[in-house]
Amino acid sequence: MTPDPGYGRVFALWRAAAGPAWESYTRHAFVAGLGDGSLPRAAFLHYLRQDHVFLFHFARAWALAAAKAETLGEMRLAAATVAGLAEGEMGLHVALCAREGIDKAALLATEEAPANLAYTRYVLEAGYSGDFLELLAALAPCVLGYGEIGARLGREAGATPYREWIDTYAGGAYQAICRDVGALIDGAVERRLGPGFAAVPRAGRLAERFLTATRLEAGFWDMGLAAGPRAA
Template identity: 60%
Template sequence: MMRPDYGKTFGLWRAGAAESWHTYTHHPFVEGLRDGTLPHACFLHYLIQDYVFLVHFSRAWSLALVKAETLDEMRVCAGTVDALVNHEMGLHIMTCAQEGIDETTLFNAAEADENLAYTRYVMDAGLQGDFLDIMAALAPCVMGYGEIGLRLANEKNADTPYAEWIATYADPDYQAVCTTAGAMIDSAVARRIGDLAGAPRAARLQSRFTRSTRLEINFWQMGLNR
């Protein structure tokens, strides 16, 4: 299966973190979703932590909105916050409710160390840097889940109990979020630094993207470790 096209900048960042990116998108947790072998307890633990993650992730996208310089950037950031808060988090709420875990319990769940490290790194990237810094830190989650969702939708076992999770990220609406965010990042790079290749800031932005990718790997492993 060909990888999805989420823009030139994302493609360069993904290639610059190739080894980590493959580990992230083919982690044993991901493969357990694909073939249905992931223990339910691991998935539920991940889902609770991912709800907490999305709370902070939404705040980070809100910070990106503050850092935006154009109306188009503001629209994309605001739309992403809406998609996270009003749609993606709904899957977590619904699934956990079936296990007797209500939304208040989800919101107040204690953060795992891996969760804390990742979310605060992304927020710090935005607080220390500018719009591009926070985009580089945010992109692995947004685009990574889109890429994983598309691949698993094509490769999953028919009887995997995680088909609904896979469908959420393979869905055209989520894919549109990835494509729109990727195009916006390309425009933001062109506006601020011109061509990314050879730009003085290129190494720092790549470092942010790669670090976030590694933190995604740790997040999957947290799910397996329970």
């Protein structure tokens, strides 16, 4: 497995427990295509449009995390993540699509694909039916997985038309978010389950929540990749 990117103790445990599913997500053919430039442009644009929809619901989930927080620090970080998604990542998608002739109105009118619907509602359901930890376990694969992918591609990728996307997630600002979220998860888990949390029965249930979200992330890449040949 790819070396642990260093986003915290709990993430390292969840990541290891996910096993091959984590590699299937972070080293998916879609990701490889971003790195070597072979990803069809149509597949990338389909992904961008769907990811813009995804980020809206993902921001809703982080807003829910703020409501479920037990400390001011947890609330502040969750709220800051909502702002970062709305003002940062979603803005990147708007700019990239605009260059391809997809204006903001068309982007906002994007119909949500079934794989997108399944993933976003799974994350929201984790928050509605569970507590702060359940929600963090469902949110973590996206935030921290993109950090790991971005950091690796930032080091390894050569000339590729997807360099701006890579640089966003490899960049210092996004990597700082990953470290902050990893620290948030560590603190939240230890606060609620104690310093020996890894041996608590509930730890396994949280790891399963993380694993399911990881598999849904891989399905999201599948969705994007499948769009290329049809749209070419």
